Amino acid sequence: MTRTPVTVTVTGAAGQIGYALLFRIASGQLLGADVPVKLRLLEIPQGLKAAEGTAMELDDCAFPLLQGIDISDDPNVGFDGANVALLVGARPRTKGMERGDLLEANGGIFKPQGKAINDHAADDIKVLVVGNPANTNALIAQAAAPDVPAERFTAMTRLDHNRALSQLSKKTGVPVGEIKKLTIWGNHSATQYPDVFHAEVAGKNAAEVVNDEQWLADTFIPTVAKRGAAIIEARGASSAASAANAAIDHVHTWVNGTDADNWTSAGVVSDGSYGVPEGLISSFPVTAANGKFEIVQGLDVNEFSRTRIDASVKELEEEREAVRGLGLI
């Protein structure tokens, strides 16, 4: 094997998403079947022993592409030379915690990690934030990394995108592979807006195929937006394998590109498109080519969509104000 290995750092490596993610990265599903990888597992001190156990299991898989595993609790070490960083580890909301407390606790994680990425990652670093609140955690990390181009910081809404594909497939009876151009707008939260108005189902406009605005408003949108809570209710734990799968999809698309007749959804830094204030990390319809995401331009936004996009963007602005007030950005 002659290719230079790609260094992939995973934070929260001992958590449940980490456990579902690492084996897929090491097997080649993140970057490609011919791309060797080095893994860096970043954990807090209490998570190091479990991360060592996961590393032992990774060894035991004898993955031909895996060229090394390092474990650390120091972000300066964990991000050293990283080409791809998956920021999964976060402070979960616990009983009695207000949203502001959650943002503050996560600021204590994502600000130093952003700085460590700024100071130590490779020049081509690509960052995906999975840990919640993902969009605003990504904003905090990005603000702490002034030497890294802002567009290298992204937040994960691909799980929402995949959930929307699946729900639309069930409704229309068309396989997910024949559904294109769905969009998740806004925040990875209950305010997100899954938009089918530009989507195509087996080549036909999805909104016309569904032809049922009430189903969109009362069933489809809340089912997708509240799916995370429904999984917690059913499983007794939050989405893990599906979240890891979406992280793989997000980075794979970022690196390898989208098909010419399709797009996907990702939380990316706004350039002001569609009235989303500049600098917010919001979900948009995006294409990818040459290792870059581009926001799809020129889509008509109808009244139904406008009010819902605006509501989610307002929440993102409030989160930005809150972290600004806390001195985190």
Ligand SMILES: NC(=O)C1=CN([C@@H]2O[C@H](COP(=O)(O)OP(=O)(O)OC[C@H]3O[C@@H](n4cnc5c(N)ncnc54)[C@H](O)[C@@H]3O)[C@@H](O)[C@H]2O)C=CC1
């Ligand atoms: N954007 C999305 O679509 C989704 C986001 N999530 C979020 O992903 C995050 C992780 O979820 P799980 O793996 O289920 O949680 P988990 O609690 O099983 O694992 C989190 C891991 O992160 C570690 N960690 C905490 N602080 C850290 C730090 N400063 N540096 C390195 N590691 C640290 C913990 O020790 C723990 O091992 C949560 O915030 C969850 O809400 C989950 C599903 C979907």
Ligand SMILES: O=C([O-])CC(=O)C(=O)O
């Ligand atoms: O709600 C959570 O903690 C997990 C999550 O983000 C999701 O499943 O979408």
